[in-house]
Amino acid sequence: MREEGFSPSNFSELKEELHTQSKETKNLEKKVEELMARVINAEKVINEMKEMKTMTREIHDKCTSFRNRLDQLEERISAIEDQMNEMKREEKPKEKRRKRNEQSLQEVWDYVKRPNLRLIGVPESEGENGTKLENTLQDIIQENFPNLVGQANIQIQEIQRTPQRYSSRRATPRHIIARFTKVEMTEKILRAAREKGRVTHKGKPIRLTADLSAETLQEREGPIFNILKEKNFQPRISYPAKLSFISEGEIKSFTDKQCLEILSPLDLPYKRP
Secondary structure, three states: OOOOOOOHHHHHHHHHHHHHHHHHHHHHHHHHHHHHHHHHHHHHHHHHHHHHHHHHHHHHHHHHHHHHHHHHHHHHHHHHHHHHHHHHHHHHHHHHHHHHHHHHHHHHHHHHOOOEEEEEOOOOOOOOOHHHHHHHHHHHHHHHOHHHOOOOOOOEEEEEEEOOOOOOOOOOOOEEEEEEOOHHHHHHHHHHHHHHOOEEEOOEEEEEEEOOOHHHHHHHOOHHHHHHHHOOOOOEEEOOOEEEEEEOOEEEEEOOHHHHHOOHHHOOOOOOO
């Protein structure tokens, strides 16, 4: 005898309902798993963001520290620049004084050397001494400037070779420095040498110049002098200040740059500073 209210159709419906609920339960479990995975992923992202925030804070702190150090360095550089500028300001008067002192010393030295006459290219002889050198100078004056011979002011105070020590390796004769008792005699000889043009000793050419300081000679050997040397014009600096050189067998002398500028046949690439 069958239980009241139960039938095969009801069982089938119940089974279908259970199947549906089971399916929904599985779907729900799947959604829960997906949600849990999303939660875990979100936690991971949050942790990464926290780490990034920490790293950002550390970088910010380092940047702040670096900026502070950079500011300190800029302050130190600025202080050093101020010190250097101050030193430069203090150095300018010192440099001016140094140049004035050097100029004064150069002028004094040139003044002291004014009575000196420098002879270049005079051959050296064995057993040479002051007396022989003085006789050599007298011979040169007799050979080139006979009108000066016998003048009372041709008195030689001192005469010697320079440098004093002889060297066999030297290719040219040492210069002779003759000091007269009066500067007027030195100037007369130099003036006569300029007028004569070619000075000789026993027929061989030599040079007579003022015994100027190295600084004065360097100042006088400007760009014109170098250009003339390059063109093989045999330039010379004479005393008082004149520039002379040989052109087409003729000695030309100039006392200033303006006179030299009009000498167009030489085609000198000279420009006024």
